[in-house]
Ligand code: ZN
């Protein structure tokens with residue numbers, strides 16, 4: 001695999017990703033939550049990042065930008081729609097734009113819902129999806145700025161990617177997401193099996209991230225709002241937007 005991806009736990013439950021293209025040695029940092037653990041992980045590997053990508057403007061995703069730029073002179077790339085909320089951006093990207101980490105090509109998806117301008121980055125060579133706070137393992141981000149229709153449309157874009165795609169999300173929320181998912185979709189055998197695996201990993205203090213997009217398609221209730229049984233149980237048969245809205249509301253109150 002041409003992309004080496006290292007996961008760096010930061011703050012209380014964030015994941016920062018160090019992404020290195022083996023062919024060129026180019027290193028990117030995705031969503032540096034805070035500087036110190038990221039810099040320590042880079043130093044331990046002898047990696048010098050030349051790029052930072054931000055998926056959205058929240059402080060727990062951009063908090064390490066300034067210190068890493070100061071130390072390494074990284075270029076900062078982020079969503080055009082949030083340029084006014086992310087200080088120091090060098091390049092602004094939109095839906096369909098190509099991005100590069102060395103020789104590895106990626107593509108930008110605009111995924112509004114958690115924030116208005118949120119983006120996700122897909123690198124087919126991983127295959128890896130950096131989903132920020134749009135899609136979590138067995139969950140999705142809180143709908144702070146978008147509408148249910150926007151958020152559902154964003155999730156459909158990500159759901160269209162290949163099953164083998166590894167999902168690198170912004171937080172280790174999987175175990176609580178799993179408890180909620182079981183509450184709305186208790187008869188889902190794929191979900192039950194995945195929850196057992198999540199519990200096993202967490203009991204050993206192992207990360208549950210990355211997950212496989214194919215597994216998310218089978219078990220993540222937020223990707224299944226158009227599943228007839230789940231939608232009916234949410235009181236919204238044949239209306240995935242309303243079913244998604246109901247699932248999101250129940251999660252907020254779980
Ligand atoms: Zn966020």
Ligand code: FE
Nearest residue numbers: 058060133170
């Ligand atoms: Fe976050």
